[in-house]
Amino acid sequence: METSSASSEYDLKRRLVIGLCAGALLLFLLSVVYWVQQVGPRMASEQAQLARTMVELKVNYLRDDFGDESGPFVNYRLDLELKSLQGIGMLVPFCASLHDIHDRVVDDACYGDTAWSPQWVSKAVGHLVAPGTSHQIPALRYPGVRVGWIRLRPNEAAEASRLWGQLEWSLLMVLGIMLMSAGVYAVVRRALQPTQAMMTAIDQLEQGDLAARMPPSRMRELHRIGEQFNHMAARLQKTIGAQRVLADRLLKVREEERRRLARELHDELGQRLTSINAEATYAGNVSQTKLPELMPSLEAIERVSGETMASVQRILQGLRPPGLDTFGLDRCLEQLGKTWEGQRNGAQGVKVDMRVDVQAQDWNDTLTVSAYRLVQEALTNAFRHGQATHVAVDLSESDTHIRLTIVDNGQASSLPPTDSEGHGILGMRERVDALGGRFDMAVVEPHGLKVDIHLPNAVARALPNNGEDNT
Template sequence: MRLLIHLILRLAAVVVFCLACAVGWVLVDAHRSIENDIAVSADRVAHNLQNLYWRQLLWRDGVYRDALLPLPDWESIATMKVIAPGICISFKLGAQDPHEICSQVEGIGTTAPGWFVSLYGALFGPHDSVTRPLTIRSRDAGTVVSRAEPAVAVRQAWRQVTVMVSVAAAMALGIGLLATLLIGHALMPARTIVRGLRRLEQGEHRHRLPAFGATEFNHIAGAVNDLAGRLASTTAERLALTKRLFQVQEEERRALARDLHDEFGQCLTATAALAASIEAGATPERPDLVDDARAIARITAQMMATLRGALARLRSQDLEELGLQASLVQLVARWNSGTANGAVFHLDVAGDLADVPAEAAVNVYRIAQECLTNAARHGKPRHVHLRVARTTDVDEAVALSVEDDGGGDAARINAASGHGILGIRERIAALGGSLSIAAAARGVRVAAIIPLILPQPRAAAAVA
């Protein structure tokens, strides 16, 4: 999961938790507010009735009367004003029947849904009523009972919750959007760092990350830049070592070819001459000597043919004597003459290969040699096409491709750990080129770009 989404989800979880806590607090506050309205309404009505009682007592000269019922006056607008919305007041004077009056509920709010009614009832239960005595003439003169309408109380709580949730949701949405923008802006250096790491992965070791405003990202950028410098230095040293190894390999091949030609070749030639001498000097009574001499001659001829093939693969003097193009022609001709499965090898040359530098020419020849060997070894092709082209743009290079119709698996060749593909990759990497192995129409296509201007390890190391 992306870090930005992860942080946003965490922020949303915190907001939902805070919103739930706020809803719980609003419910508790609404419950307390209703209970307070019940008590306050009872006190106000009791006080109002006491004033009415004394007024009626004075106006009617009721000091000597046993009972006064100020019923026409207590159910008035003045009394309604002191009763909180959603509260009902019941007044009982002596032994008479109680009289009840309720406040208006039209402006309290809409009816609460059933689930909220059930939740509110489960959490708080019904509200307790409040009783206040009317202490006129005696404590048993009358009582004022204040209670809350259950449906109206739930409507009041629902209204407060909806108002609070609406405001909180709007604020949470705004805060969430602003937080998302701020978090996204704060995490923008991470994308730059990832792109820089990708470029390092692709071999762009000269790339450096810029400085960032945040200290933490600056530390990361510094570590990445240091890593890039070390990678550039290590890569330059590895390329220089690889080039030196290939040079030593070519020298060893020349030495081995020279030793085989001078020592082993001369021995085979002497063996063939000795076999011919034995065959010529054998008497008619020793026909077995003739047969043995001819067998030795045949074996010697086979070993000579094998030796010539080995010398052709080892020697690179032909490149210096004939040039790259002629050497490639001879290479393809040897494959056409020596292939046992009947495959036909084709050569297409584009551009002038005459002035290709000697070191680059040797590498092109070795890469072509190994690619043809892999094409013939890892498939059953009928046609193998070798194409070599000299580019004429600013970055001069030789483009080489080998395509066959042998039905090979490009993915398996890419994942192979054999010495052939590994040697091609290392040789091309040392030259600063590129290699691609992909599926062709009926087989596999191996394409390589070999720069003619070889990379300078010292310069790369100095930049690092």
């Protein structure tokens, strides 16, 4: 689930910039296609209109300005005859050539702005000129005698310059959109800067820091989200705090009840079983000579009382760790490890590496018993359920937290169910949660489990006071 959610994430700022730039490039390509498609029809329409205009204005009537008739077209200069159309040439680029009656070129001139344009634009315009774009009108001499032709054709250089100018405007528009997208990126990035602090607060809350709060934001939407989050975090902190106080009280009550039961079993039932065993032994010594027929019953009484005493000892060990109040946590944990080493896991021996580096004498009874129970439950889980042969236990303490790590080489290749009561995981989690800690479990290579428990060190000294204050 985490992988799929991470893969579906995207950066809003990057998406906005990419979207704007992609839209600008698409708009530029569409404009290029549009302007290029307009070149051919526009040239054909303009050249046709130009030919009609020249006929209507009678520009095709040539006149002799120099009075020399040594030749039919010697003094008929096209630039003089088309002088009146130079202004039109600035709006409608064209080229005109004057041909005599024998189709010989007498003069040739082009009109229109021929500013610089890339070579590829000129080539493109050359391919876009249709065969029917050129027009031919008769060159007349007063009173209407045809003396040749005037051929009109598009000024490709000027058309290329005009097309390049249109493309330049489109390119400038694209650059403007890209600059605007950069501004949008900067604005959105600045507006979303508070989200970094908000994500940090969410991560802290996920890690168990219930005091995490989101900072205020000037953006209205983010400010409302922060207020709602802080309100939710405050209620969660209050609820979990009350639950932890309740769980701590339940642990205390349970351990006190177990201690009371252990004391009563030891003082009352233990003494009575010892007395029964002693009386049965004395009666056996007396009946051995006087009433030998009672010996089987007396021996049965001694055997049952001994077995009952052993059962009571096992019950006492389950109710209260033996010697925890007298010898301390470190000695009891070392003895627990030696007890497991003295047992056999099938036909194979087991090894427990116990490392304890804490000042447990400063801890309250709930934390001391909980640490012992956590190690005891982890060892039971490793040897009985995981079929492990080696377990490493490391209990350490710092100014901020207490850490308990148990690593085994069992047969587990996957994590057991979190609610598996048979593996004791549920009880371990409940203890850790009650103490305000964090419980993590992972599979180690090539097989086995690692239990990593973090408890706040303030629990060792502050938990009793917190419990009293919240009474």
